[in-house]
Amino acid sequence: MSKARVLLVTLTFMLAASGTPTLANSQEASSQLVWSDEFSSPSLDLGKWSYQLGNGFMSGNQYVAGWGNNELEYYTDRSQNVSVEDGHLVITARREAYTGQAGAAQATFDWTSGRLRTAGKFSRAYGKFEIRAKLPTGKGLWPAIWMLPEEPNPYGGWAASGEIDIIEGWGSKPNRLGHTIHYGGIWPGNIYSSEEFTFPASGTVADWHTYTLEWRPGEIRWYVDGQLTSTRTRWWSSSKTAPQSEADLNAWPAPFDRPFHLLLNLAVGGNFDGNPDASTPNEARMLVDYVRVSSLPDEGRAAGQRPDMTYPWTPSTTPARPALPDGNLVYNGGFDWTDRDARVTPSTTVLTGTPQSYFWTLFKSDGEATLGNDGGALKVDVTNPGSVNYAIQVRQDGLNIERGQRYEVSFDAWAATPRSAMIKVGGDANRGYAAYSGEQQVKIGTTRATQTLFFPMTATTDAQARLEFNLGAAGAGPVWIDNVRVRSVGTVDLSGRPPASDGNLVYNGAFTQDATSDEGVAGVARTAYWRTWNNPATGLNVSVDGGWLHVAVAHVDPTNNWHVQVNQPGVPLVQGRSYTLTFKGRADSLRKLGVVVGENGGSYARYLDQSAEVDTTERTYSYTFTAPTTNPAAILQILAADGRRGDDYQLYLRDFRLTQN
Numbered sequence: 001m002s003k004a005r006v007l008l009v010t011l012t013f014m015l016a017a018s019g020t021p022t023l024a025n026s027q028e029a030s031s032q033l034v035w036s037d038e039f040s041s042p043s044l045d046l047g048k049w050s051y052q053l054g055n056g057f058m059s060g061n062q063y064v065a066g067w068g069n070n071e072l073e074y075y076t077d078r079s080q081n082v083s084v085e086d087g088h089l090v091i092t093a094r095r096e097a098y099t100g101q102a103g104a105a106q107a108t109f110d111w112t113s114g115r116l117r118t119a120g121k122f123s124r125a126y127g128k129f130e131i132r133a134k135l136p137t138g139k140g141l142w143p144a145i146w147m148l149p150e151e152p153n154p155y156g157g158w159a160a161s162g163e164i165d166i167i168e169g170w171g172s173k174p175n176r177l178g179h180t181i182h183y184g185g186i187w188p189g190n191i192y193s194s195e196e197f198t199f200p201a202s203g204t205v206a207d208w209h210t211y212t213l214e215w216r217p218g219e220i221r222w223y224v225d226g227q228l229t230s231t232r233t234r235w236w237s238s239s240k241t242a243p244q245s246e247a248d249l250n251a252w253p254a255p256f257d258r259p260f261h262l263l264l265n266l267a268v269g270g271n272f273d274g275n276p277d278a279s280t281p282n283e284a285r286m287l288v289d290y291v292r293v294s295s296l297p298d299e300g301r302a303a304g305q306r307p308d309m310t311y312p313w314t315p316s317t318t319p320a321r322p323a324l325p326d327g328n329l330v331y332n333g334g335f336d337w338t339d340r341d342a343r344v345t346p347s348t349t350v351l352t353g354t355p356q357s358y359f360w361t362l363f364k365s366d367g368e369a370t371l372g373n374d375g376g377a378l379k380v381d382v383t384n385p386g387s388v389n390y391a392i393q394v395r396q397d398g399l400n401i402e403r404g405q406r407y408e409v410s411f412d413a414w415a416a417t418p419r420s421a422m423i424k425v426g427g428d429a430n431r432g433y434a435a436y437s438g439e440q441q442v443k444i445g446t447t448r449a450t451q452t453l454f455f456p457m458t459a460t461t462d463a464q465a466r467l468e469f470n471l472g473a474a475g476a477g478p479v480w481i482d483n484v485r486v487r488s489v490g491t492v493d494l495s496g497r498p499p500a501s502d503g504n505l506v507y508n509g510a511f512t513q514d515a516t517s518d519e520g521v522a523g524v525a526r527t528a529y530w531r532t533w534n535n536p537a538t539g540l541n542v543s544v545d546g547g548w549l550h551v552a553v554a555h556v557d558p559t560n561n562w563h564v565q566v567n568q569p570g571v572p573l574v575q576g577r578s579y580t581l582t583f584k585g586r587a588d589s590l591r592k593l594g595v596v597v598g599e600n601g602g603s604y605a606r607y608l609d610q611s612a613e614v615d616t617t618e619r620t621y622s623y624t625f626t627a628p629t630t631n632p633a634a635i636l637q638i639l640a641a642d643g644r645r646g647d648d649y650q651l652y653l654r655d656f657r658l659t660q661n
Helices: 003-017 023-030
Strands: 033-037 056-059 062-065 073-075 082-085 088-102 105-113 115-117 127-134 141-149 163-169 176-184 190-198 209-216 219-224 227-232 260-268 283-294 361-364 368-374 377-384 392-401 405-415 419-426 440-444 449-456 462-470 477-491 531-534 539-545 548-554 564-573 578-587 591-598 606-614 619-626 631-639 649-660
Touching (some): 073 260, 088 260, 163 209, 176 219, 377 392, 405 419, 419 477, 531 539, 591 619, 631 649
Antiparallel strands (some): 033 283, 056 062, 088 105, 088 283, 115 260, 141 163, 141 260, 219 227, 368 377, 392 462, 405 449, 548 649, 564 631, 591 606
16 A cells, blocks of 8 residues: 555544544644655665764764764665665664774774665754654664754754754564653763663554654654653753853753755664663664654744753752761662661662662663572672673762761672772763762672772762762672771861962972872872872783883774873863963874863863874974863863774873963
C-alpha cells in the first residue's frame, strides 16, 4: 500500500471514529505540511540532505575524535552505508576495516556507518517533526534522530545554543529509548534533561514506530505512536561557561527559540551504550520510512515568563543533614548500621540484598555487579565492568558540602586484583553533576589500605552533594570498601593565594623548590605545588633535571589528551582581567599538547583552551586570555597524552609564568 493511501485511510478512520474532533485532532487538521521526504526516489535526495563524514570534528585548531563521545564509527557517503531501498532510507553500520582521515592524519577504523543532516537546506523554529523509523538492536549500537541549531552557535558553543534529541536508542536495551534536551552554559558548563520511555508489552525499537516532536515557544513534547511520553518546559542558556547568576542568562526561551536542522545517524560505541561485543551483529540497519515537518496552529504563541527552576548556583532548599558527632558527613560509613538505628526510616535507601547498607545507593549504566556485606565491609563483585567509570557507581547522597571549607575524604579499600577507581564528591542533576573534588583517580591494591584525598569547596554550598565510588571500566572481580569518611578539616581562603614576589601566579614555575606546605609530585624533589595525573591504563614517570620537568609518557590514549596531565591547582584569577601564560617546552618527537587554564572541578569550564606543538627544538609558548569569572583556585593543565606517533615519548617543560596584564 502506498504511503499516500495509508494517510488517506488513517484520516478516514479517525473521522469516522470520532463524531466530535478532539483538540489534538483539530490541531492535526489545521497543521500544514512545510517539508518532507518520503524517500520515494531511487537515491538520496541531496537537495534535502547532506552527508557528514569522518570520525570527529575540528574545534578551533584541535581535532576532536569520536565526535566528542568516543564513538568508533567512520561515517561515509558510500551506498554500503547510506542508501534508499523500497521507499525507505537505510543507514547501515558495518564492522569492517576502513582507513579514513582523522584530522591531519589517517587512521583505520573498525566500523563504518552513515550520518545525514538538513543543515543549509532546511531548518525551522517550532512545529511538528514526525519520523517513522525502525531501529537496530545490539550492544554498542546508537541510533539517533535529533536536531541542532542552524545558525552556528547563536548563543555560544555547545550546549549553550541547545540540542534536541527526538529519540536515541540503546542497542543493548531494545525496549527503551530516550528523549533529551541539552542546554545551559558552554561546555563543560552544560547540563541536560532526559526521560526514558519503555515500550509496552513486548514492543521494541526494532518494530516500526512513529516518533513525533511538537515544539512550541516555551514547551517541547515527545510522542511515540501518538502517545505523549515526555514534556519539557524548563531550560536555560548562558553564553558563559560558568554562569554565576540569572544576570548571566540569555533571554527566555533561549536556546530553543532559533531554527534547528534535523540529523539522522547510526553511531557505534562510545559513551551512550558502550562498545560492541561479540554479540553485536556485524551489520545493522536503521530504516526510515518518512520525515515530515508541519506547522502548528499555536506555534506563534508567546513563550510567557521564564518558569521557576533550579540552576547550578541555586542554594539548596532542602535542610542540611547534620554531621555525625565525630564530624563525618557520611552516614553508615562502616556498613554496620541496622534498622534499629533511630536515623534509619522507612524511606532510607538501602542496597538490595545487602544487610546493613542503609543510606547507600547503586547506579549502573552498562555494567553489572553483585553486592554483599562481608564482615562489615561492602563487597562489590564486578561481573561486567562496562565501558565507562560510572558503569558501576556506589554512592551516598545528602552530604552538606559548604563553600569555603576544606574537606578530607578517606576510606579503606582493597580488591582481589589491583585495579583503579574514580572517586568524586559532587552535585546531582540540578548542579549539572558538578565535581567539587575533581574526578580523583585512585589505585586499589590487594591488601586493605586507607586512601585519603583532600579538596577545597569553592562552589555554592550544596546540602545534597554526593560521594561516588565509580568502579566501572577497570576490570572484573571483587572490591571491598569500608570506613568511609567525609569531613571538614579547615577553611579555604576564597580570595586566593597571593602572587609570588616576582608577580608570577604560578608557584615554582622553574622547578627549583621544595616546600613543607606542599609536597608536590609524590617522591619527586623540586616539584612543590605541581601535580601529575594519568589514566591508570597509561604509564608515567616524572623527574626534574637541570630546571626541566621531565615526563616520560607511555601507553597513551590518542583520543583523550587529558589522560596524561601536568597541572598546578590554586591559581587565583579575577573576572574581566587579562592574563598571559608563557612556558618553554620540547619533546623527543613531534607532539601536540593541550594548554588549559580553567575550573578545578564543578563544570571544568576552560578559560584558556589552546594547544602547543612541541618537538626536539626548545621553544617558548605564549597565550593571552581574559578570565570570564573570578576563581580563587583555578587550575593550570598541560594535557600530554598525544599518541599519534607511537605510545612512548619524552616531554620536557620549564619556566612557567602566568601574570596579569
